[in-house]
Amino acid sequence: MTAPRVYQTEAIIIKRIKLGEADRILTLYTPELGKIKAVAKGTRRPKSKLGGHVELLTHSLLMLARGRNLDIITQAQTIDNFLPLKDDLERIYRGLYISELVDSFTAEHIENRRLFDLLLNSLHQLSQAQNGELVLRYFELRLLDYIGYRPQLQRCANCSSPLQPATNFFSSSQGGILCHECAYQEPIARPLSLNALKVLRLWQDCDYATASRVKTNRELSSELEQVMREYIKYLLERQLKSTAWLDKLKQESHQPM
Amino acid sequence: MNTNFMPVAEPIAKLIEEFNKLPGIGPKSAQRLTYYLLQVPAEKAEALAEAITAVKEKLSLCSICFNITDSDPCVICRDEERDHTKICVVEEPIDILPLERTKKYKGLYHVLHGVIAPSDGIGPEELKFKELLSRLNDGLVTEVILATNPNLEGEATAMYLQRLIAPLGIRITRLARGLPYGGDLEYADDVTLSRALEGRQEM
Numbered sequence: 116m117t118a119p120r121v122y123q124t125e126a127i128i129i130k131r132i133k134l135g136e137a138d139r140i141l142t143l144y145t146p147e148l149g150k151i152k153a154v155a156k157g158t159r160r161p162k163s164k165l166g167g168h169v170e171l172l173t174h175s176l177l178m179l180a181r182g183r184n185l186d187i188i189t190q191a192q193t194i195d196n197f198l199p200l201k202d203d204l205e206r207i208y209r210g211l212y213i214s215e216l217v218d219s220f221t222a223e224h225i226e227n228r229r230l231f232d233l234l235l236n237s238l239h240q241l242s243q244a245q246n247g248e249l250v251l252r253y254f255e256l257r258l259l260d261y262i263g264y265r266p267q268l269q270r271c272a273n274c275s276s277p278l279q280p281a282t283n284f285f286s287s288s289q290g291g292i293l294c295h296e297c298a299y300q301e302p303i304a305r306p307l308s309l310n311a312l313k314v315l316r317l318w319q320d321c322d323y324a325t326a327s328r329v330k331t332n333r334e335l336s337s338e339l340e341q342v343m344r345e346y347i348k349y350l351l352e353r354q355l356k357s358t359a360w361l362d363k364l365k366q367e368s369h370q371p372m
Numbered sequence: 373m374n375t376n377f378m379p380v381a382e383p384i385a386k387l388i389e390e391f392n393k394l395p396g397i398g399p400k401s402a403q404r405l406t407y408y409l410l411q412v413p414a415e416k417a418e419a420l421a422e423a424i425t426a427v428k429e430k431l432s433l434c435s436i437c438f439n440i441t442d443s444d445p446c447v448i449c450r451d452e453e454r455d456h457t458k459i460c461v462v463e464e465p466i467d468i469l470p471l472e473r474t475k476k477y478k479g480l481y482h483v484l485h486g487v488i489a490p491s492d493g494i495g496p497e498e499l500k501f502k503e504l505l506s507r508l509n510d511g512l513v514t515e516v517i518l519a520t521n522p523n524l525e526g527e528a529t530a531m532y533l534q535r536l537i538a539p540l541g542i543r544i545t546r547l548a549r550g551l552p553y554g555g556d557l558e559y560a561d562d563v564t565l566s567r568a569l570e571g572r573q574e575m
C-alpha cells in the first residue's frame with residue numbers, strides 16, 4: 116500500500132526555525148505520527164494564510180502534502196492557541212521548556228499517544244494553573260515514564276530491599292532510589308527527603324487534579340526541581356538550554372514559586 | 373557538502389564549498405557559480421572579491437543603536453532633525469527599512485540583534501539589552517516603541533523589555549497588532565483577531 120499524497124493530523128507546534136526568505140521548518144508533535152518536521156511556506160509574511168495557526172505552542176489541525184524531503188503544510192486551523200498562556204511571560208517560557216524536553220527526548224516518527232496527551236494537557240494546565248513549577252515537575256516525571264525512564268521509587272533500585280521511612284538517596288545512573296547500604300557504594304547519589312520521595316511517588320501514578328493538591332513549600336519545590344534536573348541532565352548527557360533562562364526569570368521575579 | 377574526494381583542483385573545491393555555505397545555495401548552484409566564475413574575465417572576478425571584502429571592512433555596527441553602518445554613529449543617530457526622545461526597538465537591522473519607508477517615524481532606533489530564544493541559549497546577555505537600558509538612563513528619552521515581530525518569541529521579548537523598562541517611568545508603546553492590510557478576515561487566527569478587537573479604534 117502506498118501512503119496517500121496528502122494527509123491530515125492534529126499537531127502541537129513545539130519548535131520552528133527560519134528557512135530561506137519567508138518559510139519556516141516546524142517541529143510538530145502529533146498523536147499518531149509522534150514527532151515530525153514539516154515546511155510552512157510563506158508564514159513569515161503578514162498575509163500568510165497559515166500565519167497564527169502554525170505559531171509556536173499552538174494546537175492545530177493541519178493538512179500536509181508529502182514532499183521529497185520534508186512534508187509541506189497546505190492548510191492549518193487552530194484548535195486551541197492557549198491564549199492565557201501567551202499573555203504571561205513565565206507561562207510562555209514554561210511552555211517552551213516542556214517543548215524543548217519533548218523535542219530532546221523523542222526521535223521522529225515514533226508514535227507515543229500518552230506523551231501527546233500529556234503535552235496537550237500540560238499546556239492547558241500551564242494556561243490556568245497557579246503553580247506553574249508543579250506542572251513542570253509533574254510533566255518531567257510523566258514524560259520520563261512514557262519514554263521508558265520511569266524512576267524506581269518503591270524499592271532500592273540496586274538491591275530491591277524495602278526503603279526506610281527516612282532520607283534516602285536518588286541515583287541518576289541507577290534511575291531511582293538507593294537504600295543507605297547501596298548509597299555508600301555510589302557517592303554521587305544525592306540525598307532525597309522523605310517528603311520529596313512521597314510527592315514523587317504520588318505524582319508517578321496520579322492525574323493532574325490530584326497532583327495539584329500537593330502543597331509544596333519553597334524548600335521542597337527546589338529539592339524536587341534539583342533531583343529532576345540532575346536526572347534529566349544525566350539521561351540527555353547535557354543540560355537543557357532553557358533551564359538557565361527559567362532560573363534567571365525566577366530570580367528576578369519576586370513571586371513565591 | 374563533502375568535496376574531499378572530488379577529482380577537482382583544490383581551489384575549485386574550496387570555492388564550491390564556500391558557495392554551498394551561503395543561504396539558498398545548494399551543491400548544484402555552488403558548482404554552477406564556481407564554473408561560471410572560472411570563465412569570466414579576471415577583472416569581473418576581482419570586482420566581486422573586492423565588493424565582498426568592502427562590506428566586511430567598511431561596515432560595522434553603530435555604537436549607539438547597533439544598526440549596520442559605514443560611519444559611527446550612523447546617519448540616523450547623527451541626524452539632528454530626528455526626534456531624539458523616541459527609540460523604536462527592533463529585532464534586526466533589516467527591520468528598520470520597512471519602518472523608514474513609511475516616512476511616519478522620525479525617532480531613533482535600537483537593534484537588539486535577535487530575540488530571547490531559551491532553547492537556543494539566547495538570553496538578554498547575547499542581545500543588546502544592556503545597551504538599550506543605558507541609553508534610557510540619560511533622561512532624554514520619553515518613549516520606547518517596541519517593534520519586535522508579532523510572534524511568540526517577539527511578543528515575549530517585548531513583555532520582558534516592558535518589565536525591565538517600566539521602573540524607569542518611561543512611556544512604553546507596542547506596535548498595534550491586528551489584521552494585515554489586504555488580508556481576509558476568514559483566514560485570521562484567533563490570537564490575531566482577539567488582539568485586533570482589543571486594539572479597535574473610533575471611526
Ligand SMILES: [Zn+2]
Nearest residue numbers: 271274294297
Ligand atoms: Zn539497596
Ligand SMILES: [Zn+2]
Nearest residue numbers: 434437446449
Ligand atoms: Zn545609530
